[in-house]
Amino acid sequence: MDILLYMQNETAKIAILVAIATLIFLLMPVFLILYIRSYNRHKKNHFVEKQLMQETFSAEMLKAKVEVQDQTMQSIATDLHDNVGQLLSLTTLTLNSVNLNDTEKAAKKIENSLSLVNKSIKELRELAKLLHGEQLVSEGIGYAIEQEVNWLSKSGVFQLKVQNELTRLEHFSPDKDLIILRLMQEIINNIIKHAQATHIEINAYLENDKLFLNIAEDGVGFDYDNAKKNNTGMGLSSIRKRMEMINGKLMLNSTVGQGTSISLEIPYP
Template sequence: MQFSSSEIVNIIILATCVFLIAPVFLLIYIKEYLRKKRVHEEEKVTLNQKFEAEVLKTRIEVQEQTMQTIAADLHDNIGQLLSLTALNLNSINIEHTEKARQKINNSIELINNSIRELRALAKLMQAENILMMGLGSALQQEFNHIEKTGRYQLIISNQLLEINFASPQKDLILLRLVQEIFNNIIKHSNANHITVNIQLIENHLDIIITDDGIGFDVNQTGYNGLGLSSIRKRVEMVQGTLNINSAVNQGTSIHIKLLYP
């Protein structure tokens, strides 16, 4: 087959154009790919910053909660014990030796009680340090504190007490989550019995908190009312799932499931 001169020239021009167009498209593709990669990285950084900010907020909330508990305890418990001690000591008449000894013994007993309460408070003050002992211990401390009020009957099954690993950021958020759920129960539920079941199966953590309170209509309230929005947001932060079962006068059951550690 013979090509004419103009045909050869056309072939050369066409082929060169093809060989120049190919790199153009290749570079456009690479440029687009790298742009998307950059956007993705920026999104990752933003998400990370949000997470860090939320952890900081959670830490402050945990501290606030601890402070409130300490203030209430100082006022209602230790304050009362010390007032009673002062009253007791003021009423001592040293001329009545036997009565005085009895009152002094009572006062010593009251002071010893105050010291015990103060020690318990000191433990609470280390709310963040407590996480160093593990989430299981921190949660147990919370449960003990609520149980001590005598207002609720608690049935606790806490498998986290048996583990020796941790996830510092998740632990802080989970501690705050449980605190918020208990705050809700105390504020709104009017419950008498609370059941807490914490299970760790392989690397899945299940936290189920059930109460026998007045409950609420989940369909009407949704997951945003009654302080549930912050619970939902925190569950999302630890990439877990939240399931709330409740009905009016039938109590509430909150189930949180996530990968742990």
């Protein structure tokens, strides 16, 4: 009797195990189908997100390129008016004052006029190079920064202290270079328009596969926390957005009445 009961229990256990195994066997395809559907859905969403990110980046690149070209054209127009125009006007005045009866003075003035014409030609050649906006970054971010510093120096408004170690770079990252250049232009424009600064210090270098661009000035400063909270103040939103796109870090310190310093840290290349 006990043996019979034992066999019945064992049979029941086996039946239960068979039923569980059968249920698992039947449910496995269902779970597999659900998993495949979930995987494909996530894969599709990832592809759409990636495509959207690529489109956003491409649009931002185009925007940055247009802004760089606009900024370059403004710089060229200013230099034509303030520098080349002044040289040519001075040349005209000098030539008009030549008295051919006074051979010695005439020769001196003609020599001075030729010198002014040569300076004008040199300036025009530099401007001609910049008419091709792509060249600003095609020769590397170090060259592009150097050109921006040259424009800033010509204004004669600021005392500059510049250390640009990026001119020695052998490998470039054109897409990032364009964004970095636009970031620098945006920061410099903000200084010119708002800071009321007299001194600007620019430090650019590469360290541990990271590009650092530090810009400090001694202007009026502002309340950064308040500006960040209200999403206002010197195009900070645009600067932060562009830094996020190239996986960079933005560090800004500003004190009212004591100036502002901005540090950009960007993986490079």
